[in-house]
Amino acid sequence: xxxxxxxxxxxxxxxxxxxxxxxxxxxxxxxxxxxxxxxxxxxxxxxxxxxxxxxxxxxxxxxxxxxxxxxxxxxxxxxxxxxxxxxxxxxxxxxxxxxxxxxxxxxxxxxxxxxxxxxxxxxxxxxxxxxxxxxxxxxxxxxxxxxxxxxxxxxxxxxxxxxxxxxxxxxxxxxxxxxxxxxxxxxxxxxxxxxxxxxxxxxxxxxxxxxxxxxxxxxxxxxxxxxxxxxxxxxxxxxxxxxxxxxxxxxxxxxxxxxxxxxxxxxxxxxxxxxxxxxxxxxxxxxxxxxxxxxxxxxxxxxxxxxxxxxxxxxxxxxxxxxxxxxxxxxxxxxxxxxxxxxxxxxxxxxxxxxxxxxxxxxxxxxxxxxxxxxxxxxxx
Numbered sequence: 001x002x003x004x005x006x007x008x009x010x011x012x013x014x015x016x017x018x019x020x021x022x023x024x025x026x027x028x029x030x031x032x033x034x035x036x037x038x039x040x041x042x043x044x045x046x047x048x049x050x051x052x053x054x055x056x057x058x059x060x061x062x063x064x065x066x067x068x069x070x071x072x073x074x075x076x077x078x079x080x081x082x083x084x085x086x087x088x089x090x091x092x093x094x095x096x097x098x099x100x101x102x103x104x105x106x107x108x109x110x111x112x113x114x115x116x117x118x119x120x121x122x123x124x125x126x127x128x129x130x131x132x133x134x135x136x137x138x139x140x141x142x143x144x145x146x147x148x149x150x151x152x153x154x155x156x157x158x159x160x161x162x163x164x165x166x167x168x169x170x171x172x173x174x175x176x177x178x179x180x181x182x183x184x185x186x187x188x189x190x191x192x193x194x195x196x197x198x199x200x201x202x203x204x205x206x207x208x209x210x211x212x213x214x215x216x217x218x219x220x221x222x223x224x225x226x227x228x229x230x231x232x233x234x235x236x237x238x239x240x241x242x243x244x245x246x247x248x249x250x251x252x253x254x255x256x257x258x259x260x261x262x263x264x265x266x267x268x269x270x271x272x273x274x275x276x277x278x279x280x281x282x283x284x285x286x287x288x289x290x291x292x293x294x295x296x297x298x299x300x301x302x303x304x305x306x307x308x309x310x311x312x313x314x315x316x317x318x319x320x321x322x323x324x325x326x327x328x329x330x331x332x333x334x335x336x337x338x339x340x341x342x343x344x345x346x347x348x349x350x351x352x353x354x355x356x357x358x359x360x361x362x363x364x365x366x367x368x369x370x371x372x373x374x375x376x377x378x379x380x381x
Contacts, residue, residue: 049073053191315369328353
């Protein structure tokens with residue numbers, strides 16, 4: 001048992017160390033995919049690790065096959081994927097009566113290294129290797145002998161200062177005094193540890209230094225034609241002052257469409273051109289027309305450099321003089337609606353009435369005449 005088990009654990013440990021090493025090399029080669037963490041990316045505080053576990057004993061010990069052990073480790077991470085522990089542990093076995101009976105105690109003092117894979121906050125598999133001195137005390141002898149262990153385990157951070165570890169492995173003790181016919185013992189073990197870090201956590205890394213100021217000739221800081229688009233992004237670098245431009249710096253036509261804002265026949269009446277009366281003058285449902293006017297207000301607020309002419313129109317029913325006055329009242333009530341909703345009058349030309357001129361539909365049908373009873377916001381380019 002002891003020789004084959006020892007060779008198996010050596011192969012397992014070497015394979016695990018190779019896997020962790022290969023993971024680090026792959027991360028380096030991948031560049032942006034992963035990078036080896038700096039000392040600021042792991043918790044390097046000292047910790048204590050009380051441990052409780054059990055042995056499955058080498059049959060050559062001539063003792064009961066299983067019993068508990070307990071111990072304490074003190075250590076710290078020396079790299080994101082490596083820790084070192086100093087530890088002590090103790091177990092006591094009952095010797096078989098066939099070999100004289102009595103107690104057989106082992107006190108071990110040693111050092112163990114663990115090599116981890118995976119993310120710091122996930123379940124992290126690891127391999128461990130340790131060397132120690134084992135003090136054996138039994139009816140046949142008491143004294144020191146060298147010992148070593150290899151194993152595997154998993155670790156998980158469960159709080160800012162606490163981890164848990166579960167590990168299993170093989171421990172070989174070169175004790176050739178307790179039983180003269182035996183020159184050593186190989187025991188399997190399973191252990192559970194609670195790792196508790198102490199002291200204040202390391203301070204967070206300082207933020208990166210601010211980039212140096214841009215050179216004086218940096219095009220991103222210049223706007224040669226004062227259109228609000230920097231010279232790097234401006235594809236039309238010589239637009240005239242006051243021109244409405246898009247994100248690329250080229251002229252952009254702004255259209256404010258009031259189609260759908262239609263008036264009742266012969267409305268508004270004289271004396272009813274106050275903006276608060278506008279719903280009485282609009283064709284039903286008046287809420288649809290008011291919503292279109294509110295969209296026009298929003299557009300004008302988003303483009304403060306836009307100027308518009310407010311123009312009113314009628315259908316062909318009635319005299320020219322009457323329709324001219326009616327179209328002016330329609331333009332005036334929309335003009336007042338815009339100014340009462342925050343649009344500065346300096347951006348509005350008019351109000352202007354065009355009477356029954358420039359119809360947009362036939363005046364021979366009810367629906368056509370309804371469309372001709374309208375106002376327009378004509379953007380000045």
